[in-house]
Amino acid sequence: MTERNYTTVNPCIMCQPIGSVMAFKGMEDSMVLLHGSQGCSTYMRLHLAHHFREPVDIGSSSLSEKGAVYGGSENLKKGLKNIIIRYDPKVIGVSTTCLAETIGDDINRIINEFREEEDIGDERIIIPVPTPSYEESHNSGYIKAVEAIVRTFTMDNSRKEIFNNRLNVILSENISPEDTRELKHIFGTIVGQNSFILLPDISETFDAPMTGDLHKIPPGGTTHADIADMKNSAASIGLGITNDNKAINYLERTFDVPSQDLPLPIGLEYTDKVLNALSCISGADIPEEFQKERGRLIDAMVDSHKYVYATKVAIYGDPNNVLGMLSLALENGMHPILVVASSKSPRFAEHAMERVKQVKPDCDVTILEDVDFDSFNDAVRKAKPQIMIGNSNGKYIAKEMNIPLIRFGFPIHDRVGAQRILTLGYKGAMRMLDRITNTILEVQDSELAAKWSEPESYIPLVEGNFRSAEA
Amino acid sequence: MPDITSVINTLDERQPYIALKQAKKSSELACDNTSIAGSMSQRACVYSGARVALNPVTDAVHLVHGPIGCASYTWDIRGSLSSDKETFRTSFSTDMKELDVVFGGEKKLSKSIDEIVGLYSPPVVFVYSTCIVGIIGDDLEAICKEATQRVGIPVIPVKSEGFRGTKSDGYKAACNALMQIIGTKEPKITSEYRINIFGDYNVAGDVWLVKPLFEKMGIQVITSMTGDATVDTISKSHGAQLNLVQCSGSMTYLAKWMKKEYGIPFKKVSYFGIEDIAIALRTTAEFFGSEEMIRIAEEIIEMETERIMPEIQAIKSKLQGKTAAIYMGGAAKALTLIKGFRELGMEVVIIGTQTGKRDDYKQISYQVKDGTVIVDDANPLELADLLVKQKADLMVAGVKERFLAYKLGVAFCDFNHDRVIEFEGYDGFLNFARELDTSINSPVWRYVGSKLAATSSAAGTGQCNKRSAEHGSDNDRITVERSNMHEMNNITLQESMT
Secondary structure, eight states, X not given: OOOOSSOEEXXXXXXXXXHHHHHHTXXXXXXXXXXXXXXXXXXXXXXXXXXXXXXXXXXXXXXOHHHHHHOSHHHHHHHHHXXXXXXXXXXXXXXXXXXXXXXXXXXXXHHHHHHXXXXXXXXXXXXXXXOOTTSSOHHHHHHHHHHHHHHHXXXXXXXXXXXXXOEEEEESSOOOHHHHHHHHHHHHHHHOTTSEEEESOOTTTTSOOOOSOOOSSOSOSBOHHHHHGGGGOXXXXXXXXXXXXXXXXXXXXXHOOOEEEEOOOBSHHHHHHHHHHHHHHHOOOOOHHHHHHHHHHHHHHHHHHHHHTTOEEEEEESHHHXXXXXXXXXXXXXXXXXXXXXXXXXXXXXXXXXXXXXXXXXXXXXEEESOOHHHHHHHHHHHOOSEEXXXXXXXXXXXXXXXXXXXXSSOOOSSSOGGGOOOBHHHHHHHHHHHHHHHHHHHHHHHHHHHOSOOTTOOOOOHHHHHXXXX | OEEOOOOSOOOGGGGGGEEEEOSSOOOOOOOSSOOXXXXXXXXXXXXXXXXXXXTTOTTSEEEEESOHHHHHTTTTOSOBOOSSXXXXXXXXXXXXXXXXXXXXXXXXXXXXXXXXXXXXXXXXXXXXXXXXXHHXXXXXXXXXXXXXXXXXXXXXXXXXXXXXXXXXXXXXXXXXXXXXXXXXXXOOOOOSOEEEEEEEOOBTTTHHHHHHHHHHTTOEEEEEEETTOOHHHHHTXXXXXXXXXXXXXXXXXXXXXXXHHHOOOEXXXXXXXXXXXXXXXXXXXXHHTOHHHXXXXXXXXXXXHHHHHHHHHHHHHHXXXXXXXXXXXXXXXXXXXXXXXXXXXXXXXXXXXXXXXXHHHHHHHHHSOTTOEEEESOOHHHHHHHXXXXXXXXXXXXXXXXXXXXXXXXXXXXXXXXOOSOOSHXXXXXXXXXXXXXXXXXXXXXXXTEXXXXXXXXXXXXXXXXXXXXXXXXXXXXXXXXXXXXXXXXXXEEESOO
């Protein structure tokens, strides 16, 4: 349905608090508590459990009418207390919701009061993040929470302690646990296992091995010591270029840690960019392993190029993931006819255009951001892509228009394996390219099967007329 | 009556909500209260209650007045199917931003209603209020009233501010909205016996396995609420002589209102399990008192039971003696599940609900054996402890509980929005039995908690590594690797969970 000004139909974004949850779940021994009504935490738990297929515990201050009228202080304090009794986390993230923000609760003050009243020692860290649901999106909630985490852990001793010679790697957008593992492998191999600090790290927390035990808080995540050490690092890399990486900027401003923003390493060129930067920063050569992987990727690209060439593709999802996928599509000769970012960001359109100009300047591309799925639907009808790449919420459009959908991003609730989707690095590029190519081949197969009936003009040689021809 | 003892370790304040059924002692389970902050309740909010109860109305526009999250997380999560329009699967939101919060969202809402009515021409618009609307004080009622005049279709407010009560209050808000439609059209009467199906949400098409049973009995089913209901059928539902209420938690309120308003009595029934389906059909036939109908009902019961029994028996032999944990949103489903499990030879060892009331827990308590744990508004840590302590083989619940059960190596059956197969009616019960069999008897559980370890002889001496280090020549290495291969065959799976 076109031309809507007041109604959002089938939203592409989620609210800020869920983004903050994803960030908090990427650090060691932490719990999150949402200051708001009971439903917020339950809905987000559902949403995340659907995607990651893991138990997801998110606390709530369970604000009731009384709390909404007289202030939520009592509920928040009780919530914090009970979380400590039951989960005993070293860190509690407190994210606000629209309700808490609108009633005007001062969460900093409430948390300070709580610390005093309950005599909470310094070893327990509580990190407040204002994430009103009526502002921006889950993507900004993620960035804000990551910044709050870094700020809190580097607050003491505002001067550098010891130069640790390590590299900070801070994400500004959620990636899958498998992608996180791949990133760690790449950084570990090039700069050394202990020479980089990745935040957030959901590789274990949102994809825990089955052991038969249920951990109250899943092990894994960036360690507190590492986060605290970020201010002493030699440099920072921000992964994601469409938004300001607040944590990186903060570290640079406050502790003079020089930083560089790099795209998510999706596809050949963006991965090259990240690996080059790594090599430059660390002074290390690109290991043979990645040279080989890169070679294999190029081999795969050559193998696939005829199948994918000029295939019209629509890519949608969170801005940095989409930007990476756009880059991958372009360098493989596909025609990214429609490129859509879920939320508004300062530099998405600019980078997307730049990438198009670099690789395929004559390509007609529609770039949209901050739209809902209904507007996306209109755009798909107009652009008529042959495949779609994005999250599960595009399934309605894909189904209705009979366009194959290659799932990636968040949320993916109607297929298994979202936590294991690999898109980053040369390996991720190979996986994605294989998936895309095979999807195209599947379609070709079924189209060919339909064609494999003989044309009407063809008269088969039956036994009879064969003999007469002989005679 | 259940006895409240410290069944498991939890918050002191939570202890009264967990009890062990014991024959002699008596004390009452605490329930029907707001959740305790930080207790990690599995419940949602008022809005969610309203949304799940009302959202299946297929041709209505369900417009959420609030920030985007509330609409995002509830977009098409219900699992209800429609035999006609699919409007209900589209998510509409006013997507309130900061300015709307500061200056009020009334104007945006009015314009949004006009816009949506213009684009979708629905028979009705339900406008759900969310937390923030209650705080900034948008006058939903006035806006909806005005809009109704302006756009010429009913625009009905659903007062579901998230913080204003519990999920049950949301059910009431949904029922109040339905009341605005009921009685606005006259039904076309095709039978002298007419019913409404209440509290069935047509998840995975449940209603479609139930409705034909009544139709065979010569009964006209005017509407099923709200699963596969249209605004049209709801508006005519006052033409029924009997309301059959299944999900009592959500729909008893409406049934009581219809009794008062239209003099239509209601009966609580369930279409799950061989016994309960039979009771539902008999109760209905007896209500109408038609000999013919009673005869047909008995015929259906006999034929259908006979039809599914061989497979049920076969599955039962594989499930006999297994233990089950039930954690449901409402008590009606929990109650009927106890019988269902019994029919499959399984015993319930844990039973809990999010929204059960005092009477519900009394009934549950009568139905379960001594030693069963009864719990209200449980949280994940309690459920996990209970699953281990009560040695449950299978859990039946919703998505949030699924992965918790899996991590503990407990089989799982989804009896919530997420399921894609029908569980009601005769074929539905067969599906349920198959689902239990599939999960409980899958070979995957034997691997949960296992670890890969070399046999004690090899592991103890560390032979594998040492030998390969000692031997230098290529020939030797091959021999060593072969012997390693041999050892690998002896690798065992150590099961830590049995």
